Every structure is written in structure tokens, then in C-alpha cells.
Amino acid sequence: MAASHPIIIHDERSLAAAVLEATRVAQSAGLSRVAVQQLATVTSELGRNILKYAVRGRIQLEAIERKGRKGVRVVASDKGPGIQEVERAMADHYSTGGTLGLGLSGTKRMMDEFTVMSEPGKGTRVEVVKWQ
Amino acid sequence: MSNNCLVASIQIDLTSDVLEQFRNDLLTELQARQARGVILDLSGVEVMDLTDFENIRSTISMAQLMGASAVVCGLRPGLVASLILLGADTEELLAARDLDTAFEVLHARAPGATERNGGSLASDHHP
Amino acid sequence: MADNSMSSHGTKMNTAEEACSLFRLTDSDLAALKRLGERVVPKMDAFVEQFYVWLKTLPEYEVYFPDEAMVQHVKSLQRDYWVEVFEGVVDQSYVDRRATVGETHARIGLPLGIYFSAMNYAVTLFSVDLYDGNLNADDYAAAVIALNKVASMDTALVVDTYARISNEAAAAQSKAIMEMSTPVTQIWEGILLLPLVGLIDSKRAQDIMDASLAKIADTQARIFILDISGVGVVDTAVANYLIKVTKATRLMGCQSTISGVSPAIAQTMTELGIDVGNVRTTANMRDALSLALQAQGVAAPRVGD
Structure with a gap:
């Protein structure tokens, strides 16, 4: 499977490009309408976290296949401050008052596979997969 | 008679002194007139920070504790946009565009409050 | 590299x-x-x-x-x-x-x-x-x-x-394009409609806020319908922008309805844990419009009549 070029996330315009690319890759992998929406939303969440916490990072989108099943993998990585407490960041604490959580728990709920690796001061790498 | 509504209007720049004076006057009048409804006309206010907003909100809570329904009206677009961006908690607040609609909102809320206009309180006096 | x-x-x-x-x-x-x-x-x-x-x-x-x-x-x-x-x-x-x-x-x-x-x-x-x-x-x-x-x-x-x-x-x-993309329109006495299309970033969110509040002040509208059926992605940030707009319009005495919440958007919003609070939402613009007309005292004609 050909991996697309990583998209460097450094402003909202590049984030929009990543979201559009996620939609395209998910559609061509034959994901359902809801799954396409979920993947695009997750890409947007991950990209926004990069902009917010690391300022710059990259998102790589890849159409994959395992045992005849098609899917899409999204890898978001940065060399930012990292997540101090991954467990806590995963907890739901969305509020309408504007104090957003990281959206990571929602991301995990929407995806079939979810891995987060983070080291304080070194950066963060979130990998998710959505299957057909 | 308790079937009346108090219209309170702030027409000068907000300071904590102005707001305190305003609160005292409003609550005193509320009791004296036994008003059931309060309309806060803020159309003359050009700038409001989060502290001012919280101050006004607690004045409203106090009026509600005294049994009155309260509606703010006349907030300017720019002021509203900045309050929201500052994260103001607007959940429980009743708001209307102008005095006329404020009366309508109040009437829908507490029909008794608007049967007769009880009086008005203008806080354009300096403390 | x-x-x-x-x-x-x-x-x-x-x-x-x-x-x-x-x-x-x-x-x-x-x-x-x-x-x-x-x-x-x-x-x-x-x-x-x-x-x-x-x-x-x-x-x-x-x-x-x-x-x-x-x-x-x-x-x-x-x-x-x-x-x-x-x-x-x-x-x-x-x-x-x-x-x-x-x-x-x-x-x-x-x-x-x-x-x-x-x-x-x-x-x-x-x-x-x-x-x-x-x-x-x-x-x-x-x-x-x-x-x-x-x-x-x-x-x-x-x-x-x-x-x-x-x-x-x-x-x-x-x-x-941005300026053209926030066409807040008065579609009926007291009713404003803003159909949103595409992706929403922070700049556009600010434009939406400013344009909506200005139009409410101009037209004295009581009801604002924000249609998101054309919005590509509603993540937590976009949802937060939309909720802020509805809160702001309410402070101006104008109730907002978010219409056009598709099944896919409803699903992702819920999974993300987004709470829209007391904002009214509908699946399509027709429902929102019908509710708005009723609120304005107009008998809404039903489709098919």
C-alpha cells in the first residue's frame, strides 16, 4: 500500500489540507459514510492538538489492508512538550465553557485501533486505524 | 399592588462603584415597589469585562432571590462577541433585544409582572 | 528533511x-x-x-x-x-x-x-x-x-x-470567499438563516460570529438558523465555535437552532463527548424553518400539501 506524503501541520490551512486528504483516502478505501466522517474528524482533532501544543508536527495518512480488509491509518506526530499524564488526558472532560479536553477519549471511541506514545519534553505520537 | 415591573437602565461607563450603587438602588426599589419583574437596559454600555458581567449576573440572582424575574436587554453586538470569547457564563440569563421584547419575554415568564409599568430606575447619576 | x-x-x-x-x-x-x-x-x-x-x-x-x-x-x-x-x-x-x-x-x-x-x-x-x-x-x-x-x-x-x-x-x-461564505440572510420577518459550507477554522468562526450578531442587530431577528449540513467536519473546536455563536445570539434576544445535523455528524459529535447544552438542533433545515415559522405565528405549509 502506498503511503501518502506526510502533511506538515503548521497552520490552520495545512490542517484543512490534512482533513481533506483524510476524507479522500478514507473514501477511496471504501469506508462507510460515518467512518469517513469519523476519520476526518479524528484527523482534525489530532491536527489541532499539534497546533495547540507543539505548534508544528506532521500527519501521515495511509490506506492499509490486513487479511483482505481495507482500512486507513493516521499517524500524528510532533516534537512538542508531550503529554504529562496520558491517563488523565484520556479522561472525558469536555465542557461547553471552552475548556476542551484533548479530544483523545473521543478519538479512541471512534477508531478501531488507537495507540498513543508520549514522553514529556520529547513529543507525542498518536496512531489510529479505522477498518472498513 | 405588586403587579409591576422595574426598568433599570445603565447609561454610563461601568465601574465597580457604579455597579454597587446600581445594585443597591435596584434591590431597594424592588422591595419598595414590590415589583415582580426587572428589565436591565444595557444599551448604553459600550464596554463590559468579565468582572462587570459577573457583577450584573449576581445582581440578577439577588433580584431573583427576591422573587422577581429579570431580563437584560439592548446588549451591543461587539460587547456580546467579546463576552462570549472571554468565556462568560450566560447559561441562565434571559436576554432580549430591546425594551419592547424584554416586556414580552417577561410577560411570557411572569404574566403578572407586566400588567402595569411600575416605574423606572436610571443609573445615570454618578455615585 | x-x-x-x-x-x-x-x-x-x-x-x-x-x-x-x-x-x-x-x-x-x-x-x-x-x-x-x-x-x-x-x-x-x-x-x-x-x-x-x-x-x-x-x-x-x-x-x-x-x-x-x-x-x-x-x-x-x-x-x-x-x-x-x-x-x-x-x-x-x-x-x-x-x-x-x-x-x-x-x-x-x-x-x-x-x-x-x-x-x-x-x-x-x-x-x-x-x-x-x-x-x-x-x-x-x-x-x-x-x-x-x-x-x-x-x-x-x-x-x-x-x-x-x-x-x-x-x-x-x-x-x-470568506466574506461570501457567511451570507446571513433574513428569510422571513424575524428569521435569519446562515447556511455554512466547507471547513470552519478560527478565522471563519470569528467572521460567522461578527456577521451573525451584526445582522441580528440590523434586522431585530428573533430566530437564527445555523445550517451545518454542508460543514465537512465538526470536531470539538468547531462545535465549540458553534455553541459560542448560539450563546452570543441568545444574549441579543435571538434564539439559535443548529440545523442539518446528519447521522454521521450526530454520531461523531456524541462520540467526541460534545454537549450542546440547551441549543436546539434538528436533522434538516426544513424542520428548523417550520419551528421558526410556528414561533413567529406563521402556519408553515407542509411539504406535499
């Missing part, structure tokens, strides 16, 4: 030092360049003539050089440009002048391919065709390397300017 590929963002060439450092241009390079200059600058007229012989073979030539006066003007600029190169001084005014050259070329819309080709041909003319052979082998090699560095650096400065200008044009264009 990925970062270096984006010259206009990743690598700075704002100052002469930054530009020289990026292209490893040293004082000995500049000295070598000066030595070659002593051989070729006296032949500058021949250079310009030969260069234009080549230029005239391009199909685009007529477009960019419509008359003889123009040709003479550009020839003299061309001459000055290369004389300056062989002076071997790269300072701030040098860098600034390269940016100006880039700007001129970008404004007339000269394709970058022609620009690259022209720079490459000029380097060949100076190092091969017009070179008289009167340097020792080491000096000649050093001079050719230096000339290539300078030509590449100049090209990069020009390309940077091209990129900046086209970014500015794109920004102006997207600003225009």
Missing part, C-alpha cells in the same frame, strides 16, 4: 547572512567570483547579446517583450544585475534587490521554468562560452562553484518572493 522542503516557512533568507549561510557561500567563494569577474565583466555586452539571442527563441518572448524600448530597458537591468554579482559583495541591499527582481518577474507572471532556464544559461555563458581560459585550474574550479552557489541563492530568493506573492494573492482570494 521535511521541514527544509518548505523554504518559505522553514528556512529564513531574510538577511544576507542567512542567505549566505544557507548556500554555504564563503568569502573565498566571493573572492573566486571576483577573479572570474575580471575576465567576463569586460565582455558583458557580448553576454547580453547572446543571452537575448537565446531568449528570442522562446515562444513566450513576444508576450514579455512587446517593444524595443522594453527590450533595451530590461537589457540594461540585466547588465547591472550580473555586474553586481561579479563584484563579490552579498549584503542586505543585494538581497533586497534580488527580492525586487523576483517581485517584478512574479507580477508579470513569468513562468518559473523560464526563470530557472535563464539562470542556468547565464551560468553556462559566463563559465564556458565567454570564459577566456586565463585562470589557473584551481581558481577556475572555485569560481564555477561560487557562480553556481550565487546563481542558486539568487534563484531561491526570487522563488521565495514568488511564493510570498502567490500566498498573498491566495489569502486575498480566500478572504473574498
Whole structure:
């Protein structure tokens, strides 16, 4: 499977490009309408976290296949401050008052596979997969 | 008679002194007139920070504790946009565009409050 | 590597030092360049003539050089440009002048391919065709390397300017689209509608807020319908923007309804844990409109009647 070029996330315009690319890759992998929406939303969440916490990072989108099943993998990585407490960041604490959580728990709920690796001061790498 | 509504209007720049004076006057009048409804006309206010907003909100809570329904009206677009961006908690607040609609909102809320206009309180006096 | 590929963002060439450092241009390079200059600058007229012989073979030539006066003007600029190169001084005014050259070329819309080709041909003319052979082998090699560095650096400065200008044009264009993309319309007495299409970023969210509140103040509307059926993605940030707009309109005495919540959007919003609070939401615009008309005391005609 050909991996697309990583998209460097450094402003909202590049984030929009990543979201559009996620939609395209998910559609061509034959994901359902809801799954396409979920993947695009997750890409947007991950990209926004990069902009917010690391300022710059990259998102790589890849159409994959395992045992005849098609899917899409999204890898978001940065060399930012990292997540101090991954467990806590995963907890739901969305509020309408504007104090957003990281959206990571929602991301995990929407995806079939979810891995987060983070080291304080070194950066963060979130990998998710959505299957057909 | 308790079937009346108090219209309170702030027409000068907000300071904590102005707001305190305003609160005292409003609550005193509320009791004296036994008003059931309060309309806060803020159309003359050009700038409001989060502290001012919280101050006004607690004045409203106090009026509600005294049994009155309260509606703010006349907030300017720019002021509203900045309050929201500052994260103001607007959940429980009743708001209307102008005095006329404020009366309508109040009437829908507490029909008794608007049967007769009880009086008005203008806080354009300096403390 | 990925970062270096984006010259206009990743690598700075704002100052002469930054530009020289990026292209490893040293004082000995500049000295070598000066030595070659002593051989070729006296032949500058021949250079310009030969260069234009080549230029005239391009199909685009007529477009960019419509008359003889123009040709003479550009020839003299061309001459000055290369004389300056062989002076071997790269300072701030040098860098600034390269940016100006880039700007001129970008404004007339000269394709970058022609620009690259022209720079490459000029380097060949100076190092091969017009070179008289009167340097020792080491000096000649050093001079050719230096000339290539300078030509590449100049090209990069020009390309940077091209990129900046086209970014500015794109920004102006997207600003225009942005303005068109928040068409808050009064569709009925007291009812405003804003159909949102595409992706929503923080800038656009601010535009939506400003346009909506201004229109509410103008029209004294009581009901605001925000239709999101055309919005590509509703993540937590976008949801937060939308909720803020509804809160703001409420402070102006105008109730908001978010319409066009598709099954996919409803599902992702819930999975993200987004709580819209007491904001009214509907699956399609028709429902929102029907509710709004009822609230305004208008009997809404049912579809199919």
C-alpha cells in the first residue's frame, strides 16, 4: 500500500489540507459514510492538538489492508512538550465553557485501533486505524 | 399592588462603584415597589469585562432571590462577541433585544409582572 | 528533511547572512567570483547579446517583450544585475534587490521554468562560452562553484518572493470567499438563516460570529438558523465555535437552532463527548424553518400539501 506524503501541520490551512486528504483516502478505501466522517474528524482533532501544543508536527495518512480488509491509518506526530499524564488526558472532560479536553477519549471511541506514545519534553505520537 | 415591573437602565461607563450603587438602588426599589419583574437596559454600555458581567449576573440572582424575574436587554453586538470569547457564563440569563421584547419575554415568564409599568430606575447619576 | 522542503516557512533568507549561510557561500567563494569577474565583466555586452539571442527563441518572448524600448530597458537591468554579482559583495541591499527582481518577474507572471532556464544559461555563458581560459585550474574550479552557489541563492530568493506573492494573492482570494461564505440572510420577518459550507477554522468562526450578531442587530431577528449540513467536519473546536455563536445570539434576544445535523455528524459529535447544552438542533433545515415559522405565528405549509 502506498503511503501518502506526510502533511506538515503548521497552520490552520495545512490542517484543512490534512482533513481533506483524510476524507479522500478514507473514501477511496471504501469506508462507510460515518467512518469517513469519523476519520476526518479524528484527523482534525489530532491536527489541532499539534497546533495547540507543539505548534508544528506532521500527519501521515495511509490506506492499509490486513487479511483482505481495507482500512486507513493516521499517524500524528510532533516534537512538542508531550503529554504529562496520558491517563488523565484520556479522561472525558469536555465542557461547553471552552475548556476542551484533548479530544483523545473521543478519538479512541471512534477508531478501531488507537495507540498513543508520549514522553514529556520529547513529543507525542498518536496512531489510529479505522477498518472498513 | 405588586403587579409591576422595574426598568433599570445603565447609561454610563461601568465601574465597580457604579455597579454597587446600581445594585443597591435596584434591590431597594424592588422591595419598595414590590415589583415582580426587572428589565436591565444595557444599551448604553459600550464596554463590559468579565468582572462587570459577573457583577450584573449576581445582581440578577439577588433580584431573583427576591422573587422577581429579570431580563437584560439592548446588549451591543461587539460587547456580546467579546463576552462570549472571554468565556462568560450566560447559561441562565434571559436576554432580549430591546425594551419592547424584554416586556414580552417577561410577560411570557411572569404574566403578572407586566400588567402595569411600575416605574423606572436610571443609573445615570454618578455615585 | 521535511521541514527544509518548505523554504518559505522553514528556512529564513531574510538577511544576507542567512542567505549566505544557507548556500554555504564563503568569502573565498566571493573572492573566486571576483577573479572570474575580471575576465567576463569586460565582455558583458557580448553576454547580453547572446543571452537575448537565446531568449528570442522562446515562444513566450513576444508576450514579455512587446517593444524595443522594453527590450533595451530590461537589457540594461540585466547588465547591472550580473555586474553586481561579479563584484563579490552579498549584503542586505543585494538581497533586497534580488527580492525586487523576483517581485517584478512574479507580477508579470513569468513562468518559473523560464526563470530557472535563464539562470542556468547565464551560468553556462559566463563559465564556458565567454570564459577566456586565463585562470589557473584551481581558481577556475572555485569560481564555477561560487557562480553556481550565487546563481542558486539568487534563484531561491526570487522563488521565495514568488511564493510570498502567490500566498498573498491566495489569502486575498480566500478572504473574498470568506466574506461570501457567511451570507446571513433574513428569510422571513424575524428569521435569519446562515447556511455554512466547507471547513470552519478560527478565522471563519470569528467572521460567522461578527456577521451573525451584526445582522441580528440590523434586522431585530428573533430566530437564527445555523445550517451545518454542508460543514465537512465538526470536531470539538468547531462545535465549540458553534455553541459560542448560539450563546452570543441568545444574549441579543435571538434564539439559535443548529440545523442539518446528519447521522454521521450526530454520531461523531456524541462520540467526541460534545454537549450542546440547551441549543436546539434538528436533522434538516426544513424542520428548523417550520419551528421558526410556528414561533413567529406563521402556519408553515407542509411539504406535499
